[in-house]
Amino acid sequence: MADAKKYPTPQGNPETTQFWDAAKQGKLLFKRCTACGEPHYFPRSICPFCFSDKTVWEESSGEATIYTFSLMRKSATGPFAIAYVTLKEGPSLQTNIVDCELDKLKIGQKVKVVFKPTDGAPLPFFTPA
Amino acid sequence: MTIKGKAYIAGIYEHPTRHAPDKSTAQLHAEVAKGAIEDAGLTKADIDGYFCAGDAPGGAMPMVDYLGLKVRHFDSTDTGGCSYLVHLGHAAEAIAAGKCSIALITLAGKPRTGPMPPRSAGAEADFEAAYGATTHNVYGMCAMRHMHDYGTTSEQLAWIKVAASHHAQYNPHAMLKDVVTVEDVLNSPMISDPLHRMDCCVVTDGGGALIVTTPEIAKSLKKPLVRMIGHGEAMKGPRGGKDLDLTYSAGVWSGPRAFEEAGVTPKDIKYASIYDSFTITVLMQLEDLGFCKKGEGGKFVADGNLISGVGKLPFNTDGGGLCSNHPVNRGGMTKIIEAVRQLRGEAHPKVQVPNCDLAVAHGTGGLLGVRHAASTCILERA
Numbered sequence: 001m002a003d004a005k006k007y008p009t010p011q012g013n014p015e016t017t018q019f020w021d022a023a024k025q026g027k028l029l030f031k032r033c034t035a036c037g038e039p040h041y042f043p044r045s046i047c048p049f050c051f052s053d054k055t056v057w058e059e060s061s062g063e064a065t066i067y068t069f070s071l072m073r074k075s076a077t078g079p080f081a082i083a084y085v086t087l088k089e090g091p092s093l094q095t096n097i098v099d100c101e102l103d104k105l106k107i108g109q110k111v112k113v114v115f116k117p118t119d120g121a122p123l124p125f126f127t128p129a
Numbered sequence: 130m131t132i133k134g135k136a137y138i139a140g141i142y143e144h145p146t147r148h149a150p151d152k153s154t155a156q157l158h159a160e161v162a163k164g165a166i167e168d169a170g171l172t173k174a175d176i177d178g179y180f181c182a183g184d185a186p187g188g189a190m191p192m193v194d195y196l197g198l199k200v201r202h203f204d205s206t207d208t209g210g211c212s213y214l215v216h217l218g219h220a221a222e223a224i225a226a227g228k229c230s231i232a233l234i235t236l237a238g239k240p241r242t243g244p245m246p247p248r249s250a251g252a253e254a255d256f257e258a259a260y261g262a263t264t265h266n267v268y269g270m271c272a273m274r275h276m277h278d279y280g281t282t283s284e285q286l287a288w289i290k291v292a293a294s295h296h297a298q299y300n301p302h303a304m305l306k307d308v309v310t311v312e313d314v315l316n317s318p319m320i321s322d323p324l325h326r327m328d329c330c331v332v333t334d335g336g337g338a339l340i341v342t343t344p345e346i347a348k349s350l351k352k353p354l355v356r357m358i359g360h361g362e363a364m365k366g367p368r369g370g371k372d373l374d375l376t377y378s379a380g381v382w383s384g385p386r387a388f389e390e391a392g393v394t395p396k397d398i399k400y401a402s403i404y405d406s407f408t409i410t411v412l413m414q415l416e417d418l419g420f421c422k423k424g425e426g427g428k429f430v431a432d433g434n435l436i437s438g439v440g441k442l443p444f445n446t447d448g449g450g451l452c453s454n455h456p457v458n459r460g461g462m463t464k465i466i467e468a469v470r471q472l473r474g475e476a477h478p479k480v481q482v483p484n485c486d487l488a489v490a491h492g493t494g495g496l497l498g499v500r501h502a503a504s505t506c507i508l509e510r511a
Contacts, residue, residue, distance in 0.1 A: 010255040020255075040369030042256035048369040067373055068277070068498075070269030071322040075261060082266045084373055084498075091370030094499070096260050107277045123259050 005077045009120040015045050018057055020121035028060040028113045028124050030091055041091035062113035063088040064126060071102050085111055085126050099127045131390055136221035137347030137356045137511070139231075140169025140340030141466045143447075145302045147454060149334040150242045155186050155195050157237035157336045162196055165338035170350045171231060176340075178202040178229030180220055182212035184238040184336075184457045192235070202229035208364075208502035209494025210404060210459040212236075213339070215504045217465060217490075218360035220341040230343050237336025238457030245458065251500070264406065264458075265329065267498035269321035271375045272409040276323060278376050278424065283323055285427030286408040287314035290327050290451050292435035293405065297448025299477040304331045305452040328408040330450035330460065337462040347511075353473040359393070359507035361386025366500035376424075378493050379503035380417030387489075387505035388419070395419045399485045400471045401442055402464035404492030405449040411435075414491055415442075418505065437480040446471065446480035461492040465506065472510040486510040 012020050022029045031043040035052030046053050069083035081097040083105075097105055099114065110129040115122035142164025149157060158181070166173055179200045185192045189205040202223050208215050213236055220232040238245075250258065275281045291311055297303040314327040347354055363382035367373055388394060395418055403418075405411045412426035420442060421429040434440035447453050447467040450460040468490040470476045476485075488508045495501035 007259045012255065016255065038369070038371065040371065042253055042369075044252075044369070049371065068270040068274035068375055070266040070273055070324075072261065072263070072266045072269075073319050073321065080261055082260055082262060082270065084270065084367075084375070086373065087370075092367065092373035093370050094257050094260055094262065094367070107273065118259075 007116055007118045007123055009118040010123065012121070016043055019043055022059070023115060023121045023124065026115055028062050029057045030060050030087065030089060031055045032058050039090045041087070041093045058089070060113070061088050063129065064111050066097065066105065066107055066109045066111060067092055068107055069097060069105050071105070081105055083126070095124065095126050097127065098125045130225065132218070132221035132225050132360055133358045133390055134356055135225035135344065136341050137344055137354060138339055138469050138508070139342045139347045139350050139352060140165040140171065141469045142168050143337045143454065143463060143466045144237065144335040144456070146335045147302070147304045147333040148241050149239050154238050155192070157239065158185060158192060158235045159196055161237055161336045161338035162233055162235050165233065165340050169340040169352065171340065173197065175231045176200065176233045178220060178223055178232030180204045180216035180232060180234040182236065183207040184236055184459060200229070202232070208504070210406065211461045211492035211494035211502055211504045212459065213461040213465060214490060214492050214506055215362050215502065217339065217341060217357065217506050218362060218504060221357045221360060224341060224343055230346060232341040234339040234341065235336065236338070236456060236459060236462040239334035240332050240458055241334045262496065262499060264496065265321040265324060267496045268407040268409055269324045270498045271413065272323050274375045275409065275413065279427070281412065281427040283315055283325070284311055285431050286328055286412060287311040288431045288433070289405065289408040289411045289435065290314050292433060293445055293449045293451035295436045296446045296480050297452030299479040300448045300453050303448040303453035304333055324407055324409065330406050330455045331452065332458065333454050333456055335454060335456035337456065337466050339465060354511035355469050355472045356509055356511045357506060358509045359387040359389070359391025360505065361390070362502065362504045364502045375498050376413070378413055378417050378497055379501060380414050380491065380493065380505065383503040383505040384418040384491065387507050391507035393487060393507060397487055398489050400446070400468065400482045400488040401444045402468040402488065402490040403444050404460045404464055405445055405451045406460060408451070410493065410497060411444070413497070414493065418489065418491060437482060443480070443482050446476050459494070461494065461504070464490045464492055468508050472508055
């Protein structure tokens with residue numbers, strides 16, 4: 001069962017503290033570069049596109065679509081779906097699709113963010129919208 | 130500067146074992162080193178360059194000491210399974226630049242005997258480690274998207290395994306020697322959609338080694354001459370999540386660089402060693418190297434087109450990672466070894482490509498659907 005799964009605690013670091021603080025408030029943040037305008041995920045202090053250090057935090061709507069996925073039929077904690085989803089704001093990110101019938105997942109399906117607890121800050125997952 | 134024609138592969142050795150509980154990993158490295166040095170007709174004292182990757186216990190310093198080498202050039206670049214294809218390119222560069230004259234490259238380990246050490250994590254760890262990425266499901270995601278974008282089918286992927294199995298039946302050391310059909314692949318259990326068990330490579334203990342040297346030294350030895358004429362390498366990752374496209378690999382960059390340096394095109398290639406961690410890996414690499422257009426890999430591999438003596442592009446005539454050997458979960462070394470066998474005319478007679486004078490050995494390393502490297506080596510019979 002996905003809910004019984006024990007997820008690793010994010011270790012955090014000075015570059016990502018704000019992300020995890022926001023996650024504790026149920027908010028999914030990403031970074032945007034104010035020099036070139038490009039958003040990115042996972043967050044970096046220096047833009048991976050134009051290398052400007054003028055990056056700022058933005059809150060995502062949490063709305064996304066499934067870019068691709070694969071249903072792992074067996075694992076120590078049971079079947080699970082790994083996926084890449086593309087946020088409404090642009091960046092794609094790796095995640096799991098949870099709390100749903102895994103057999104019915106489709107590329108292009110709308111999903112929304114849901115946070116799952118760890119021993120520290122919660123982690124973002126996605127579930128069908 | 131080019132490496133074209135400036136470095137020769139003078140020695141090859143593939144360990145015959147597929148399960149080695151009675152040996153240490155360092156010992157396997159020494160055994161394959163000894164095999165390759167003897168194949169070349171050299172001695173250990175001749176070696177003045179050493180290349181190894183993350184499978185070498187402790188890295189280059191302990192290995193050089195354990196093997197008793199005295200080297201003036203070394204490189205422990207680790208790009209997963211394609212490390213040895215990268216090392217071959219780097220060894221050729223070092224030889225062309227005069228930094229060493231006889232380089233040894235080793236790979237060995239025993240994943241079948243015991244657990245593998247965990248991969249070291251990058252800056253992405255907090256943002257990805259929880260999601261359970263394995264080779265199976267990450268390559269599964271590539272296949273899923275390739276099918277979505279291009280209509281690639283499980284039947285087409287299965288043909289890659291079928292071709293490998295046709296070759297493996299002639300390899301006495303192959304882990305899986307049975308010829309399989311498309312139906313066998315489709316009926317094997319689903320591991321991570323859409324990849325079945327038979328879409329996956331084997332897990333084996335073992336290893337392999339190469340000796341790379343100068344044209345002058347190679348010509349003084351007894352083996353048929355095989356030389357490097359082109360090399361390319363590249364890396365690809367999700368890059369901040371912008372324009373994610375899992376249907377192509379870094380091979381789209383490493384391939385053209387290698388072909389350009391060699392002055393040949395995919396049409397000229399007589400034999401292809403393509404890293405086959407999974408069937409989808411082969412299909413994507415064939416497209417990325419330019420053997421067919423992007424999206425047409427499924428059609429290209431179908432109906433036995435990769436079977437030696439049957440199709441247009443004989444591939445992995447030792448049975449590849451899908452059937453024969455995938456030592457330490459790193460397939461690059463055995464790809465080079467079988468390409469050299471083909472160019473020497475030393476492949477099994479049932480799979481030897483007639484007049485094989487030009488081959489490519491190519492692989493990716495890391496995780497194809499996440500962060501990976503690719504390396505392409507063009508080899509020629511001299």
